[in-house]
Amino acid sequence: MTDIFISGGRCLIGPDLTHTSLTISEGLISRLDASGHAGLDLDAGGLAVLPGIVDIHGDAFERQMMPRAGVDFPIDVALIDSDRQAVSNGITTVFHAATWSWEPGLRSAANARHLLESIEALRPRLAADTRFHLRHETYNLDDENEIRGLLAAQRIDLFAFNDHMDSTVASLDKPHKRQRMVDRAGLSGDDFDRLVQRIAARADAVPASIARLAEAARQAGIRMLSHDDESPEMRRAFRGQGVGIAEFPVNEETAREAAAGGDAIVFGAPNVVRGGSHTGWTKASEMISKGLCSVLASDYYYPAPLLAAYRLVADRILSLPRAWSLISAGPAHAAGLSDRGALAAGQRADIILVDDSAPMRPRVVAVIAAGRLVYLTETNRLSTAVAPRAAAAE
Template sequence: MTEIFIEGGRTLLGGEICEASLQISDGKISAVDSERGRRSLGIDAGGLLVLPGIIDLHGDAFERQMMPRPGVDFPVDVALIDSDRQATANGITTVFHATTWSWEPGLRSAGNARQLLEAIEALRPQLAADTRFHLRHETYNLDAEAEICQWLSEGRIDLLAFNDHMDSTVASLAKPQKRNRMVERTGLSNQEFDALVERVVCRAQDVPASIARLAKAARDANIRTLSHDDDTPDMRKAFRAQGIAIAEFPVNEETAREAAEGGDFIVFGAPNVVRGGSHTGWTKASDMIEKGLCSVLASDYYYPAQLLAAFRLAADGVLPLPRAWDLISAAPARAAGLADRGVLAPGHRADIILVDDEKPLRPRLVAVIAAGRLVHMTDTHRLIRSSVAPRKAVAVA
């Protein structure tokens, strides 16, 4: 594996931005402010920010590569390889593909969930980002419980989320546009879809016990769990009581505040920050961040959003850049239990990105190093140097 030496950049170290060099060996950061190794590839980061790679706990933009239009499918391996290129080109070095296994046929069916898991496992060695499996379990999908428990015991699931979209599904049946999109996604006729929803809703009384059994299976396997779209403080308390300590997209401030007071991680979508609000009309993420009610930002459905959101928070004066960057690097690492990444420090994975921040609201990604490998670079002639003289760290005002 190539040794790399980065110097001259404004580097995020210990919560501060300073000028420092980084030496990379065997996929890890081996030293800070050391002499350049004789065999190292030199990268001149002058004028650039040197930041920890982005960690995305919840990204489902890959679904667009699988089904760019309703009923138009592409092979799973093709979709994952293209999604990997998109993720790394936006600075994401650890990606949790949020895969929904629903009671629906089609895009979110059992078959697709199995194919995705198998494809991720097979393709991992050739993907640039550290690619992991985030299973979004629709809680009314009771027939999936036994198989999910088996996957948990085998260590095949990296994050398990509990989703309940049944109420919104039933509500959407009265809205023709939403209904049509939903039915098209499943490939069923209107009559078949209505009959399926009726059969699933009739099993509502079995859902709480299934959640409890799956939560226990995840605890036994030491797998982190999330609850999705909690809408009341009591709902958050109930999930926390079962060891589900990550609140994903709480829909109102009261629920987010309960999560914060309970010491839970709180995930919001980075697109919410970039767009200035939720596309559903729910909680405004930047307000939650300002109130200390958000600890993690995820790409959600748009891979460029995390990078853009961190710089927008800094430009808007909501958070200084080091704290904004924590939301997309160190905090998601802590939430997922990944102690080897999220910050730039000796012994940590060499997941590093170089960013041109000349235009604060339009940061430009210049280079990405993932596990010590240079996987993306622009301006090659300017960055690669045959010799680099090391410098000592100097605080940047």
């Protein structure tokens, strides 16, 4: 692995942006504020040098798997393309949030299994540190034992409890929403309606299943999330089972309960970029201004975390160091990854160089992931001690 020396940039060191240099060796940041050269030298003049983005909830890969309803592409192709998209937007750690539902089709058990196996097989080829975030639909009782086995084997990196049954039932009376679900599942309309009715009848068995799965995750040391908490009571109930991450709480009262309990609070970065939720729920920028958000996730759009951080600065809600914490140090802490999220000696060398001369349109110039240069748009910024030797050899 070639050593890398980065100089001339504004580096995010602790709470400040400081003109300093970084030396990278064996995949780690080895020194700060040193002089000299390395196998690869990167000129970061005029750029911000920032810790890589940690994305703990992203499902944009689904569009690479099924770009149109009923049109499938191989999962390995989808993962490789998603990796390129994530890295080019500064994401160096990505948790693919795969829904394991009672539905057939895109969010089926078979697809979730295949995705997990593909991530495990492809990890050496992917630039981003790629992990598996299982979004378990709580009414999916049929696969509980299998999922408990995966938790025990620690093959799941994050485990979320999702319950979309009420919204699914409500959507049956809304033709456009119903048709999207029917197309995604690959069933006829009548067959889908019958399936929903059969699954909804399981409600009484769901709480005990949640308790068993939460126990399995606790025993395996896997961090858990609850999705779309609707009330403080719901958040307290999940916290009582060891679920320490509140993902997209739907109102301020619930977010305040999460904050009071010391929980990590996740909102979607697209919510910030677009100025509000596409569902009409909580406005993330307002929650951030009130100190009720510790993590922003890409959700369904990989460019969103980078854009959201800079929008928070442009809107004078947060300074860049504080905004960047929401997409790097904050999610790393929530996921239990103590080796990243900061530019410090001994930390994993996940680093991005950003041209932020246009405040609302930051542009990723270079990405280093685990000490390897994996993305570069301006080759004039790179000099290498290897190139002259190679030229001489020719």
